[in-house]
Amino acid sequence: MVVEERVNFKAIELKWQKKWADSKLFEAEPDKSKKKFFVTLPYPYVSGFPHLGHSYTYSKGDVFARYKRMQGYNVLFPFSFHCTGTPIVAAAQRVKEGEPTQISILKQIGISDEEIKKFADPVYWTEFFPVKTKEHLIRAGFSVDWRRSFITTDLNPHYSRLIDWQYLKLKEKGYVVKGSHPVVWCPKCKNPAGDHARKEGEGITPEPMAVVLFKSDDGKIFPCATLRPETTFGVTNLWINPDLEYVEAKVNGETWILSEEAVSKFEMQKFKVEKLGVVKGSKFIAVSVRNPVTGTKVPVLPGTFVKSNFGTGVVMSVPAHAPYDYIALRDLKRTPQKYNLSSVMLKSLNPISLISIEGFGENPAVEIVEKSGIKDQHDKEKLENATHEIYRKEFHKGILKENTGKYKGLKVSKCKDILLKDFVKNKWVVVFYELNDKVVCRCLTDCVVNIVENQWFLNYGNAKWKKVVHKAVDKIKLYPDSTRKQFHYVVDWLKDWACTREFGLGTPLPWDRKWMIEALSDSTIYMSFYTIYHIIKDRKISSEQLIPAVFDYVFLGTGNVSVVSKKSGIAVDTLDKMKDEFNYWYPFDFRNTGKDLIQNHMTFCLFNHVAIFPEKHWPAGFGLNGHVKMDGDKMSKSKGNFVTLIDAVEKMGADASRLTVLAGGEGVDDSNFDSDLVRSVPYKLENMLEVYPKFYGKGRDNIISIDKWFVQKIDERVRLSTSMMEDACFGSAIQTVMFDMAKDLKWYLYRSGDSANKDIVSRFIEVQVKMLSVFVPHFAEEVWEKLGMSGFVSVAKWPSAGRGKIDKNIDLMEDLIRQSVEDVRNIKSLVGIDKPKIISVFISPEWKYKALAKAMKYKDRSHEIVKILMADKDISVNGKQALNYAIALSKKVSQMNVGLSSISEYKAMIDAKEFLEKEFGCAVEVVKVDKDIKSQRALKAEPSKPGIEIE
């Protein structure tokens, strides 16, 4: 059944969205009389509609923009669209081929069969999705200046000119270098296969392997690929699969024996390979080869466990440290006759230990094989586990022994890289990359490792560059600050970044146009473009006019303006306007995104900024947030709990859904989108919408005691929520502004018997609506209008707390009353008195206040307190009561705080007398306890804890 809502929130949202647009409320122009604040969000990749995860990130940006605007800042909040890279091209290709999954994805977002055909062209994606995304964001109420939006890639030549300039600048400074690197490669697509482009093998990366070159007497090389080059010191023999066909090939000028599969791998990795012939593995059995590292001779032995598709098909055997090798050798020794091997020779092959490790003796592999009861080499599962365990332990905790020469005493984990370098230098090994698991491209082709040559890199490994970036990390404001460590870590961890591709949408590298600048690498300083893009459009500047000198002048202030103007054909005043606008807005102050972008986008942004811009234009603030969960579950298409932004807005309302997503989490923790909460929000708003106009500007003029409390409370809430807003802690701010303040008002109305003070309640409403407006802007505008206020609340002044000192007594008095009400209620229900005749409130006798004060004074001498108190005649005159109270105090005084004086306590209760009488429908008497009162309840009274008696 559809619940009929009295308030049509959708109509309200549309109404205000139109008004904002009509009045150009969020279009920002430089204004030197105002401080500026620049909020940006990384532009989304436009291969689909924004979802709740985007909504969270964007809502944070929008809330901060709105908050700063209300604080009187001139706020620039632009938005753009990212088209660079391969996914759109690949997806378009799939549409072209009629691939069903891709088609159904488009269908799901409501695209007709007819229109889907158009998506076979990548360009159509870059037209369709930006338009839609903009529509959705407008519909969600984001306060964006849309005049400055653009798309990336050569489809937008203006943007490409910015990227040209950026790369020329980086090259000039030596930050773009040439090199080669290994990638996971799809031979069919002729392109690197990143994680998202794989059907199988997510997270697999090329692992460098050492290929140890064993040489036979007749000069043939037996290349053994290993992840543990250090174990070459312990080789007893090689393994070759007797049943496999091996290839004899000229590799880099020498004759190698290797598997068929390995041949193409080496070719791919730029080795010169020339096939000579095919030989059965069994032919090499018992051949003697020389270990290049130790110089000793070892035999080649048959091992049927050797695979042809991993490494080279030839393996070195280290029985002391590799369970497989040990067990295979043991098996072989038991059946030497099978391959006509000399058992004397086999017997002489004993494990050579080279790594010592705590908890193991001489030969760890031997021990673990015996311990886990592995029978033979076919006991695969146990063998895998044992291998894994030994490898891990030896790597992290193992120390190399005497027989490793200069490496002795070093930890394996520490010396591995050095050792490998040495081996390569001595030509004992060559490096080759391998995938340690199967990787299948989305096109269903098996992937291999390819060495991409003549690749361009951003030189992020450069230590000097890193040093400057560290400085930028130290300087930047981070929301939350706890991410700073992570940033420093990432800066150190980053190596050179391959910044070009051969395939996909993008901007060509200006000096080597066969390369396309890759998607992360064109997204680092584009925020600067927001400051001038609308001018470029307005003044119809062509992309050809945007020569590097223009950017030099506008962004860096170098060059002579009339020369630049002449060269570019851009008028001097236009150039100056762009320059002024850039200098006014830059740098950006708050750039918010998900925490997963720390290790690329955000850090890249820092690197490129410090490389190109002077320190005053380095990024000033980053915000990071977690992901969004749906009712505690990870959002995913397969779970069916995947919600797009537009769906959320249409079904639950723009205000309700952004409030819910922001209330669900804070900092880098994941936000939980609570579907119960989102349902309850409209009711709350509706209530305010109805009630606030009735209270606003109405009420009594005189001041009563509860008014003072309320005034103070409002200030407290304003102060608190403002400081939360400053730290971008929006979840907490919502808590305060939405829920805590609602509670305050409730109590205030209750205490004042629904008779509010006109000025105070009006101030409350104004303050709350203003603060709420950053979270639920449409609703806030609507209330604002209903209250008869002029202008938009979106640009009203953020409330400031009154300057009056906070009187703690006022809070304490109110707490006392609240507590008393609760107590009376409790007692009533416990005793079952429904309609009491009289309620007596007993205020503690004077001497107890004195005792308490004295005890507080001697807090840290709790053992002596009883003695000290009883020495005071005013106290001790009360006899046993005094003693009991003194003992009680001595126990708890260390945990007590300063409370009310007896006068304040009495006054508070007298003030509240009328309220209490009304509340409980009977007479209330407030009595100060003295000697003459003997009531049990009266004797119980203590400071801040009046005695209560109900009759």
Next chain:
RNA sequence: GCGGGAGUCGCCUAGUCUGGUCAAUGGCGUUGGACUCAAAAUCCAAUUCGUUAGUCGAUUCGCAAGUUCAAAUCUUGCCUCCCGCACCA
């Protein structure tokens, strides 16, 4: 494995830096009550256990130890979860 972050009473969250005012904030949910022909909304109350004239007691803040008169908070060890570990959005 490495680096970063986190684990609080059904769920989500506050509190942790700076130990005591903490059986622990607020929301949501749940239960009972009021209102209603009824439902939603709204309002009131309860929501670790036991006990009770408002009290008191027990056991709690991932687990286990430790420091302290006193630990959700400090220290150490362990367990679990999330993010990242790259050539790409």
